[in-house]
């Protein structure tokens with residue numbers, strides 16, 4: 001294993017910094033076990049960090065920081081079952097092309113790909129699709145190093161460990177390998193177009209249920225929305241990706257370079273934001289293309305922001321959006337970022353936002369140079385009135401008492417934690433808050 005200087009660590013959103021005592025790059029589960037045993041004997045904490053793409057302090061540490069970059073890549077492919085075992089530090093952007101080379105893909109994913117597989121699954125990262133769960137729903141097995149340095153292979157044979165560990169918040173141990181149930185590689189036809197929000201809400205059920213992956217962005221202060229419908233294509237369909245020029249114009253110039261300028265201007269002149277939003281909404285034009293699933297799911301995100309996202313029961317969505325609209329209008333806050341709305345199927349993972357519930361996901365964002373607190377506080381109160389479950393990696397203020405009321409298996413998770421990490425070698429202040 002190698003160690004690097006223990007400089008300060010900060011996350012992508014610049015909301016959290018850490019001063020670890022050491023940064024270590026283990027190469028195997030055995031090395032991880034040795035690190036955990038040594039740290040536990042010295043009363044030190046250990047925290048694996050992925051790509052730092054969580055907005056919360058879930059990855060913060062004042063102990064030993066583990067970088068899992070030496071435990072990465074595909075370790076085994078079972079072509080008969082589609083099960084693929086990967087090192088925990090594998091990045092999504094490395095995994096997707098590697099899977100494609102085997103004719104395989106993840107069933108679903110979110111909208112960026114720098115995350116590690118262990119980091120993404122630990123916080124319940126999800127994409128959109130009413131018949132599909134978050135990424136952790138595709139986990140068939142996990143290898144974990146527990147608080148006493150034991151290496152455990154977790155499968156569905158152990159209902160409790162499997163229920164708890166797939167979305168483990170980094171609280172149960174260090175994940176060293178994950179086996180995913182992959183699907184044959186598939187092309188998606190992407191159709192993106194603007195639509196008025198009332199029209200979206202009128203036809204919502206059909207839009208959600210009749211598309212494999214449906215989501216929309218709503219521009220606050222306006223009734224402009226941008227819809228994204230991604231659907232699997234019939235066998236034999238030819239790949240027709242976006243032209244480089246169109247990608248550069250839409251995804252780089254308008255969504256990133258131009259959007260950064262809109263946000264800088266909006267910060268200096270907040271009263272212009274409603275007109276800027278209407279202008280940005282008006283620039284959106286329809287486009288269609290067909291590409292490999294991971295190319296369609298992922299978009300570049302170069303404008304830095306803060307984000308809060310809650311899962312709410314799907315049926316509550318129209319009421320929640322009306323309440324958000326009401327709050328934004330009454331508050332006088334000027335919101336330059338569109339609100340993102342996605343959908344996912346229920347799962348059986350204890351601390352997954354999707355636990356036994358069909359959800360809509362509502363995500364609010366704020367440009368990183370602006371103060372997000374009043375906006376997020378106002379909207380979080382609305383989510384609270386609708387049984388909202390916060391994304392573990394995105395900003396929220398809930399503590400264990402509040403979370404217990406939103407997760408039926410909350411105390412069962414805590415019991416597994418007591419068993420796997422009785423000394424709390426893997427804890428930090430965020431976990432102390434959310435798990436108690």
Ligand SMILES: Cc1cc2nc3c(=O)[nH]c(=O)nc-3n(C[C@H](O)[C@H](O)[C@H](O)COP(=O)(O)OP(=O)(O)OC[C@H]3O[C@@H](n4cnc5c(N)ncnc54)[C@H](O)[C@@H]3O)c2cc1C
Pocket residue numbers: 012013047048049050051052053054055058059068088089109110111112114115116117118119120121122123124125126127169170171173174175176301391392393394
């Ligand atoms: C621009 C951007 C876009 C995003 N888009 C989406 C999206 O579309 N959908 C969505 O749901 N989320 C999204 N997120 C949130 C993101 O997917 C999650 O926060 C995810 O956890 C980040 O993965 P990471 O590798 O950066 O993990 P980190 O943030 O580094 O760590 C997250 C947690 O995982 C733990 N962890 C990491 N490795 C291990 C390990 N080996 N064993 C045990 N625990 C481990 C860490 O200790 C920590 O507790 C986005 C975030 C950003 C910044």
